[in-house]
Amino acid sequence: MSNVAAVGLQWGDEGKGKVIDILSEFADVVVRYQGGANAGHTIVVGGEKIVLHLVPSGILRGETHCVIGNGVVLDPETLEKEINDLKARGYMKDDSRFMVSALAHVIMPYHKALDKLREREKKQKMIGTTGKGIGPAYEDRAARTGIRVVDLLDRRVFRDKVRENLLLKNFIIKKYYREEPFKLRDVVNQYGTYRDLLKRYAGDNVQFLHKSMEDGKSLLFEGAQGAGLDVDHGTYPYVTSSNTLAGNIACGAGVAPEAIEYVLGVCKAYTTRVGEGPFPTELTGPEGDLMREKGGEYGATTGRPRRCGWFDAVIVRRAVMINGVKAISLMKLDVLDDLDTINICVKYRIGKKVYSDPPLAMKDLAACEPVYERMDGWRKPIRDAASFEGLPENAKRYVKRLEELAGVPVGIVSTGPQRERTLLLQNPFSP
Numbered sequence: 001m002s003n004v005a006a007v008g009l010q011w012g013d014e015g016k017g018k019v020i021d022i023l024s025e026f027a028d029v030v031v032r033y034q035g036g037a038n039a040g041h042t043i044v045v046g047g048e049k050i051v052l053h054l055v056p057s058g059i060l061r062g063e064t065h066c067v068i069g070n071g072v073v074l075d076p077e078t079l080e081k082e083i084n085d086l087k088a089r090g091y092m093k094d095d096s097r098f099m100v101s102a103l104a105h106v107i108m109p110y111h112k113a114l115d116k117l118r119e120r121e122k123k124q125k126m127i128g129t130t131g132k133g134i135g136p137a138y139e140d141r142a143a144r145t146g147i148r149v150v151d152l153l154d155r156r157v158f159r160d161k162v163r164e165n166l167l168l169k170n171f172i173i174k175k176y177y178r179e180e181p182f183k184l185r186d187v188v189n190q191y192g193t194y195r196d197l198l199k200r201y202a203g204d205n206v207q208f209l210h211k212s213m214e215d216g217k218s219l220l221f222e223g224a225q226g227a228g229l230d231v232d233h234g235t236y237p238y239v240t241s242s243n244t245l246a247g248n249i250a251c252g253a254g255v256a257p258e259a260i261e262y263v264l265g266v267c268k269a270y271t272t273r274v275g276e277g278p279f280p281t282e283l284t285g286p287e288g289d290l291m292r293e294k295g296g297e298y299g300a301t302t303g304r305p306r307r308c309g310w311f312d313a314v315i316v317r318r319a320v321m322i323n324g325v326k327a328i329s330l331m332k333l334d335v336l337d338d339l340d341t342i343n344i345c346v347k348y349r350i351g352k353k354v355y356s357d358p359p360l361a362m363k364d365l366a367a368c369e370p371v372y373e374r375m376d377g378w379r380k381p382i383r384d385a386a387s388f389e390g391l392p393e394n395a396k397r398y399v400k401r402l403e404e405l406a407g408v409p410v411g412i413v414s415t416g417p418q419r420e421r422t423l424l425l426q427n428p429f430s431p
């Protein structure tokens with residue numbers, strides 16, 4: 001038995017879906033522990049592109065069990081669509097392989113509405129959320145007014161809780177935003193249609209995961225978003241509403257901290273960000289366009305074009321530190337194939353002042369200029385390299401330099417979206 005976590009080191013969209021898909025071959029159980037349908041994992045299997053928002057991508061493997069932990073905020077509408085779609089494609093034949101924590105909080109229609117209305121009102125100060133109701137659902141969890149899967153399973157309890165919630169939500173929607181309020185009957189009827197589905201999958205994730213470990217099974221924890229979007233350590237307030245770091249696995253899955261034996265940090269060979277917020281290495285000219293087009297950098301959840309820029313070793317180094325990363329999975333190295341020169345941000349500068357760590361005040365981070373180290377590109381396709389040694393010299397040099405700057409080895413290099421385009425230098429399950 002060994003347990004591994006794969007977490008994002010940048011602002012999400014690092015390619016965790018592909019890494020989880022590869023690693024789930026070695027895992028018995030794949031577990032999500034935070035976030036919700038704001039995440040979007042794109043996996044290419046047998047030439048078929050599959051996008052998953054909630055169900056862990058381990059479901060694509062025949063034997064793997066998949067668990068949505070209590071720390072996830074669950075949108076039953078998305079879950080239903082995703083399960084129907086997976087079943088239509090011939091996956092998820094055995095329902096016993098999938099579990100949703102009965103303690104996970106449910107995203108309600110008013111969460112989605114409030115998320116969008118708030119963004120509309122904020123105008124220039126908007127965060128650029130995915131509009132999936134993530135923030136409002138986590139707020140209700142903290143306010144102790146949230147509705148959990150176990151509540152939805154009980155008709156009476158659910159109705160009472162929705163009624164109580166609508167008193168305040170409708171007041172805000174009607175009086176502050178001047179929009180149509182929600183009708184109790186509509187909400188109760190719509191969510192009643194998800195009851196059977198959730199009954200089939202709801203369970204005690206704590207009991208299941210601890211029994212799995214006792215039986216010697218290996219767990220893989222699937223992170224969503226990335227360290228730059230962590231509600232405490234990210235670029236607040238331009239963040240998501242959960243802790244994305246490995247430290248949150250214990251709470252969001254219900255395991256002890258020592259159950260997380262190996263943290264794999266996933267990052268791209270460059271940087272992207274969706275939504276608003278500071279991004280020191282952003283490229284707004286043709287180099288950024290090239291990365292976006294070659295890397296297909298459009299949001300899996302919202303379709304928004306992603307902002308693109310050079311690799312930022314300052315944020316990655318910090319993400320490695322606060323996650324306890326043992327090795328890096330370096331994604332999309334092939335996207336840099338055509339470049340003559342490649343920049344790596346090694347420090348920041350504001351005027352004469354140099355920063356090796358990100359400044360804490362957001363206005364300072366927004367004012368930071370990147371200090372670049374320039375490297376020669378390799379200018380040839382790397383997708384067919386069968387080993388790290390088979391990569392062009394300049395590509396190897398680039399990877400080695402990133403290792404030095406991050407302070408941990410690169411254990412996986414991805415040279416294309418397909419499963420086969422993966423160089424596994426160190427298997428986290430048998431390091």
Ligand code: IMP
Nearest residue numbers: 012013038039128129130239240274275
């Ligand atoms: P929210 O999570 O929908 O509240 O959005 C808050 C911020 O996190 C926005 O900038 C989103 O674009 C960003 N975000 C949320 N989920 C993801 C993701 O999976 N990948 C990239 N950015 C994300």
